[in-house]
Amino acid sequence: MSKASTVLAGIPDGARYDVAVLGAGAAGMAAAIYAALESRRVILIERTEYVGGTSAFSAATTWIPNTHHSKAIGAEDSFEKASGYLDRAVGNRSSKTIRDAFLKAGPDAIRIIEEGADVRFRPRPFHPDYLSELEGSTSFGRALEPLPFSAKGLGNDLDLIRPPIPEFTILGGLMVDRDDIANLLAMTKSLKAARYSTKLIGGYFLDRLSHSRGTRLVMGNALIGRMLEAARRLGVEIAVNTRVTEIVEYEGRVTGIVAVQNGVARRLSVSGGVVLASGGFARHPELRQKYLPKPVPEHSPSAPGHTGELHDLALNLGAHHGEGAQQNCFWAPVSVRKRADGTTAIFPHFVFDRSKPGIITVGRDGKRFVNESTSYHLFVSAMFAANKDGSTIPAYLITDSAGLKKYGLGMIRPGGKRLKPFLVDGYLTEANTLAELAQKLGIDAGGLAASVASMNEYAGTGVDPDFRRGTTIYERANGDPAHGPNPTLGPIGAAPFYSVKLYPGDIGSAMGLVTDENARVLRRDGTPIEGLYAIGNDMHSIMGGAYPGPGITIGPGITFGYIAATHASRRAAS
CATH class of the missing domain: 3.90.700.10 (Succinate dehydrogenase/fumarate reductase flavoprotein, catalytic domain)
Structure with a gap:
């Protein structure tokens, strides 16, 4: 059993945390990191045996306008331009107030996670918005991608990262990104490409002599690898193979959770907030039948953890799902x-x-x-x-x-x-x-x-x-x-x-739990369930079921992870 999977076993019943994050995809790991940067005691709980969720399978493109990366490559963008673009792409399918909260907080979210946790991104000189025919779209600057990451320093934690889809690797597991592919295809035509490819392939086979997999991570695995390294360094406690069976509420406020690992249940006290980041409802059998179009799709390339179990718990506390999305997934x-x-x-x-x-x-x-x-x-x-x-x-x-x-x-x-x-x-x-x-x-x-x-x-x-x-x-x-x-x-x-x-x-839920601009889960009367937050695909998408650009799930997921963690940390301190 891995180090992470034994964390909960070492925690006494009644242990106290400032913030509990439920779900270890990019959004959940980001929330845990941001809360830890606020000097909070944080536990990150993952239902499956791996961290990373669907983000680990993905290219991990991260759509956040007007970051310092955008300015560095000379993108002509602004809050007004990005907001107008989303207005045209999304319309009234989501709250403009919450969309604008994302646009305002996004640049700070990226700057803080890079400076404070060494989770690094880079822009592409050409990476257009998907609805490029709409006014306010851009051809570069908004879409960021994680830098490749050497995971040699992770030790056994490398085995905690959800492996990539095998069909997106070569040679039995070598991860490649768009730069690698371009060089591999040109290796018989260019000396530079041949050198690049030889180094890439040679490094992979050297890794396999001493590691269970290649240690050069790209795309989603690179993002999750950097986040895992940061979470460990910042003292985030991580428990995998752990289910949350109850969100504890007292006098209208969420005060803790019940977590079960290896058949043992522990009641954990949470003073600041519980952040739902489990990936959405799409593998919930009943909700899938209820909310997906007919014929209900049989296939999903996403990771298996988004069972929707936490949605059931939140709905029992008075939460509700959003309505009016262009598509629910x-x-x-x-x-x-x-x-x-x-x-x-x-x-x-x-x-x-x-x-x-x-x-x-x-x-x-x-x-x-x-x-x-x-x-x-x-x-x-x-x-x-x-x-x-x-x-x-x-x-x-x-x-x-x-x-x-x-x-x-x-x-x-x-x-x-x-x-x-x-x-x-x-x-x-x-x-x-x-x-x-x-x-x-x-x-x-x-x-x-x-x-x-x-x-x-x-x-x-x-x-x-x-x-x-x-x-x-x-x-x-x-x-x-x-x-x-x-x-x-x-x-x-x-x-x-x-x-x-x-x-x-x-590939992910668009319909989720209704929140306010601070990611607090709302009741139908508009009042917040104090101490309960939803981010990532658990949160009703600010894109309203439209898909205006690459990375429009991870970008808001990280940003509202920042917003929720900051808000919950302030509650814990008060």
Whole structure:
């Protein structure tokens, strides 16, 4: 048993804390760090055996406008510009007061966690907002990413971090980010790329001689690794494999929790506040059926901890869920494959294939129904909207041999090699003609032929009159910059032809518990449940179920972690 999993066992019944954080994803770990920076006694409780939640699986892009990073790269942004953009993107689906609280506190949240805890970020010189056609959008400056992190200093704590999705690694576990991928693809063409790649791969194999996994962490694992190191250094007590079965209330104020580990229950006293950061409701069986669209998605690439159990506890105290969201969950299209060990791989199709030239998506009628280059959230929203009699669930990602070789398709990497296992297990369908492909997939051959013919015409003109694909900065950014006249439109004609099935996948709750601008959970009459806070996906999203930019869950999660921890720390001190 790991060091972290024995923490609760060493705590006596009745132990006192200033702040208790329930859930160890990026939002929860941030809240624990901020409270510790306020010199509070903090316990961080995680239901599963790992810290990191879905954040550890993700790229960990963090959307916070107007940080010092934005200014450092010359982004022309302002509070007013960002607020206006959210007004247009979200409208009245969430509270403008709470959105503006996020925009005001976000820059301080990033500065403090970097300076006080060494949790480091960097901006990208080009990383557009998703709704780049709206006034107030920007092409860079708002989206931050965690710096790569060497976890050698974590010791055994490295094994506490939720490992990445295997299909997003290479060589049996080497994590790679966008810079690594670019160098790996160019290693036979550039001496600089070859040196970079050799050092990367060599370092990984050296790590495996003495560690259970590679110690160079990137993306979500890097963020969680830095947060874990900071939490340990600041004295945060961490308990994994621990369930909270009761939130204790006395005279309308939350005063503690009951936590159970290894069958032993302990009642812990909390003076400042209990912060809910468990990842939302989306794996709660009843709430999933109640709040998700039909057919209720079967697949989710997110981590398993967001069971919604804490929502039940909060609802019993008078909390309530938000209403009026554009979508109650955030979405990504996914493909599904059974792994050799019997587990199921659920692969989110974010940007690597859908928007590339020579790749289209069709429904059962063989016709396109969506702008393939739109955001993953809007892509799945379109799947649901067009799904008459099951016509677009599943949908079919279609390309030819040239597209497969150049861009890959889902779990199949660029190069077009080693296809046999994917063909044998049915993940990939191959055919010598479009008609044969349609027959194998059970879709309309005439519709598919017409769709491909139209796309071949659009590839030459650079204009998609059906769905206007590749007309926004964001859409073009996800295409192939070396391809023209439109980086997202290309011909399909080089046999054989290929397809992968796409399904809706939920990547996080958008609907959550209603709070005020201090992240305090509210009753239906608008009064706060004193001492109870909700952040991350437990909090009703300030984006109102819209998806205006990369990292719009982690950015607000960290920021409201800062807000909640600061407010709870002041309560503890009073």
